[in-house]
Amino acid sequence: MPKDWGQKWKIGFIPKINHFIMNKSLLAAIVVIIVGSVSAYAISPYFTESTIDEAIPAGAINQKIMMEETMMEETMMEETMMEDESMMEETMMEETMMEDKIPIMYRGTFVGVGDGIHDAQGDTYTISLEDGTSVLRLENFKSTNGPDLFVYLSTDEKASEFVNLGELKANKGNQNYEIPDGTDLSKYSNVLIWCKSFGVLFGSAELSSQ
Numbered sequence: 096m097p098k099d100w101g102q103k104w105k106i107g108f109i110p111k112i113n114h115f116i117m118n119k120s121l122l123a124a125i126v127v128i129i130v131g132s133v134s135a136y137a138i139s140p141y142f143t144e145s146t147i148d149e150a151i152p153a154g155a156i157n158q159k160i161m162m163e164e165t166m167m168e169e170t171m172m173e174e175t176m177m178e179d180e181s182m183m184e185e186t187m188m189e190e191t192m193m194e195d196k197i198p199i200m201y202r203g204t205f206v207g208v209g210d211g212i213h214d215a216q217g218d219t220y221t222i223s224l225e226d227g228t229s230v231l232r233l234e235n236f237k238s239t240n241g242p243d244l245f246v247y248l249s250t251d252e253k254a255s256e257f258v259n260l261g262e263l264k265a266n267k268g269n270q271n272y273e274i275p276d277g278t279d280l281s282k283y284s285n286v287l288i289w290c291k292s293f294g295v296l297f298g299s300a301e302l303s304s305q
Contacts, residue, residue: 143240144240144266144267145240145264145265145266145267146265146267146268147264147265147267147268147269147270148268148269149264149268149269149270149271150269151197151222151232151271152222152224152230152271154224154225154226154228155197155198155222155223155224155225156198156223156224156225197222198222198223199220199221199222199305200220200221200222200223200229200280200304200305201220201221201280201284201302201303201304201305202218202219202220202221202302202303202305203218203219203220203286203300203301203302203303204217204218204219204300205217205218205219205236205238205286205288205298205299205300206298206299206300207238207239207297207298208296208297208298212239213239213241213295213296213297213298214238214239214297214298215236215237215238215239215288215297215298215299215300216235216236216237216238216298217233217234217235217236217237217238218233218234218235218236218300219231219232219233219234219236219286219300219302220232220234220302220305221274221280221302222271228273228274228276229273229274229278230271230272230273230274231246231248231260231271231272231273231274231286232269232270232271232272233246233269233270233271233272234269235269236267236268236269236270237266237267238263238266238267238288238297238298239266239297240266241290241295241297242290242292242293243262243290243291243292243293244262244263244266244288244289244290244291244297245259245260245261245262245263245288245289245290245291246259246260246261246262246263246272246286246287246288246289247259247260247285247286247287247289248260248274248278248280248283248284248285248286248287249283249285249286249287249289250282250283250284250285251285252285252287252296252299253296254287254289254294254296256283257283257287257289258274258275258278258283260272260273260274263288280302281304284301284302284303285299285300285301285302286299286300286301286302287299
């Protein structure tokens, strides 16, 4: 063995080994940080909640329904003022009640995934507005919170083909979403609460025409 072998080991190999170990440690630390960040991003929303309470849009068309209640009272009053004379009075009263009705075109009820983690409950329906547009309304809504949740109108529960209505405003409460012009609700008839980042369904509602 060469006399200077030990010296070469100290000068050449040991620094390389230390450098390798440090690189592996740094890589491991980076992996831990990334995994931790992703886990925190994915899990933390489950421990937070948000609530919103939007009113029904002011532009909703109020359809008036006429409800007529007719009450007929027939009163026969017989008075003998003269011989063989009688009087009969008949009174008819009509009461008309006016009732406002929201012009709902489609309606559905949310059903959760049922896996014990992802869930959505409440009602949803579409409302026609005076300017010709429509909105999707979530009412008495409640869902499990999660990361990157969006509201989709989809052809199925897998979001194979969908119209994105925007990010879920809150996981609790009444909320409105504008439906893009030309959206065929007979085709995009499933309302999905969808996690965009992980491609996970939280709950859905199938719309049916009213």
